[in-house]
Amino acid sequence: ILRGSEARPHLKPYMASLQLDGQHVCGGFLIAEQWVLSAAHCTEETDGKLFQVLLGAHSLTEPEPHKRLYQVRAQFPHPGSNIHNNKDDLLLLQLEEKAELNADVRVLPFQREDRDVAPDTMCEVAGWGTIDHSGTRPDKLQQLERPVISRDVCNHRTRHDGTITKNMMCTDSRRRDTCKGDSGGPLVCGGVAEGVVTASSRVCGNYKKPAIYTRIAPYAAWIDGVMASADG
Numbered sequence: 027i028l029r030g031s032e033a034r035p036h037l038k039p040y041m042a043s044l045q046l047d048g049q050h051v052c053g054g055f056l057i058a059e060q061w062v063l064s065a066a067h068c069t070e071e072t073d074g075k076l077f078q079v080l081l082g083a084h085s086l087t088e089p090e091p092h093k094r095l096y097q098v099r100a101q102f103p104h105p106g107s108n109i110h111n112n113k114d115d116l117l118l119l120q121l122e123e124k125a126e127l128n129a130d131v132r133v134l135p136f137q138r139e140d141r142d143v144a145p146d147t148m149c150e151v152a153g154w155g156t157i158d159h160s161g162t163r164p165d166k167l168q169q170l171e172r173p174v175i176s177r178d179v180c181n182h183r184t185r186h187d188g189t190i191t192k193n194m195m196c197t198d199s200r201r202r203d204t205c206k207g208d209s210g211g212p213l214v215c216g217g218v219a220e221g222v223v224t225a226s227s228r229v230c231g232n233y234k235k236p237a238i239y240t241r242i243a244p245y246a247a248w249i250d251g252v253m254a255s256a257d258g
């Protein structure tokens with residue numbers, strides 16, 4: 027998160043840190059006791075290894091009462107996702123066991139009605155992604171409030187030039203923006219997860235490249251189907 031602020035500790039108890047060998051790679055969030063939603067492109071540099079999922083954390087390094095690292099039983103990238111574009115950029119992770127829910131670990135509901143969030147709506151995004159252009163990583167969760175911008179503005183030829191589909195949404199990226207390592211985190215509008223951070227053009231803080239999110243509502247059936255089939 028570029029030019030955000032430290033989140034109030036444990037006030038976003040749905041936040042997950044997807045880790046490899048103890049290193050934060052991407053964000054995610056708890057959508058059910060045994061399921062975390064994130065971004066498929068986060069698996070680009072994992073060469074087949076499974077993530078570990080840190081829940082209940084504010085600091086990535088300090089001991090905290092309800093902080094716990096969960097093993098992942100299985101990862102389900104959306105079948106339509108690929109490394110060449112941002113399409114269907116969703117990843118479901120089934121935890122090895124149900125997460126222990128408490129004040130610092132809670133499920134976040136996601137939007138199921140497939141209707142665009144109105145432009146200028148203020149939404150919030152959080153993550154442990156880089157906080158400056160030198161790639162400095164924060165130890166503590168950062169947050170940022172950003173206004174939604176219309177798909178037409180986001181698709182302008184000087185912005186994302188028609189690549190934003192009806193399954194994506196955008197927020198203003200002037201100065202304050204999501205960045206590397208924030209992918210997979212939720213865009214929360216009115217207490218409901220409306221989108222999942224995608225890497226889009228992999229530039230940060232440039233107003234000509236608004237932040238892009240995969241809208242969740244169009245994928246509700248896919249999410250329910252995977253959870254139902256894998257839970258048995």
Ligand SMILES: CC(C)CC(=O)Nc1cccc(-c2cccc(CN)c2)c1
Nearest residue numbers: 068071204205206209224225228229237
């Ligand atoms: C395996 C993955 C971590 C690779 C990756 O995602 N790289 C990467 C590099 C630069 C910017 C970003 C990035 C993320 C989220 C939002 C944005 C744009 N606001 C950029 C993402």
